[in-house]
Amino acid sequence: MKKTVIIYGSTTGNAAKAAETIAAKLGGGDVKEVSSAKKSDLADYDNIILGSSTWGDGELQDDWFGFISEVKSANLSGKTVAVFGVGDQFSYSDTYVNAMGELYEAAKSAGAKIVGETSTDGYSFSESSAVKDGKFVGLALDYDNQDQLSESRIEAWTAQIIPEL
Numbered sequence: 001m002k003k004t005v006i007i008y009g010s011t012t013g014n015a016a017k018a019a020e021t022i023a024a025k026l027g028g029g030d031v032k033e034v035s036s037a038k039k040s041d042l043a044d045y046d047n048i049i050l051g052s053s054t055w056g057d058g059e060l061q062d063d064w065f066g067f068i069s070e071v072k073s074a075n076l077s078g079k080t081v082a083v084f085g086v087g088d089q090f091s092y093s094d095t096y097v098n099a100m101g102e103l104y105e106a107a108k109s110a111g112a113k114i115v116g117e118t119s120t121d122g123y124s125f126s127e128s129s130a131v132k133d134g135k136f137v138g139l140a141l142d143y144d145n146q147d148q149l150s151e152s153r154i155e156a157w158t159a160q161i162i163p164e165l
């Protein structure tokens, strides 16, 4: 069994950058674009980190459309999942990082243990389906408005999840 895989979808490169930075801060892990991910990737790893930017009206990044059903139908019981989302909290204030909420729901319905929830402090948006019980279900990033915070947010989040992986 391999340890950690990071599977992401990204259109202009922001979620890709986040995925690479997360891997670097974790000190390892395989990074895969979701367009080339396989169902076996979900079976082969103990820890799975899923990430997406949000597009359209609060939707998953396009490349996720073929693979999200594989996540939902996988058996992820016994596996640990963490999710991250990239969005723009000012221009899309009522759908901020909604895609992360979808990744969370998919992994949850597949039976995974989900780790890595974070505080909404320091963000300014009106609504997000990635917020449950007042917290983000994973790591929320905003390269459009808070680029300078992204690395420190990733650093804090990876430090938070490493003991759980």
Ligand SMILES: Cc1cc2nc3c(=O)[nH]c(=O)nc-3n(C[C@H](O)[C@H](O)[C@H](O)COP(=O)(O)O)c2cc1C
Binding pocket: 009, 010, 011, 012, 013, 014, 015, 016, 052, 053, 054, 055, 056, 057, 058, 059, 061, 086, 087, 088, 089, 092, 095, 096, 097, 098, 143, 144
């Ligand atoms: C047409 C369009 C729609 C978008 N819709 C949303 C949205 O609903 N929610 C959100 O948080 N961000 C939204 N965004 C912002 C992107 O998610 C953001 O720019 C992100 O950094 C892109 O990441 P990527 O390069 O990994 O695809 C949208 C951007 C564009 C151009």
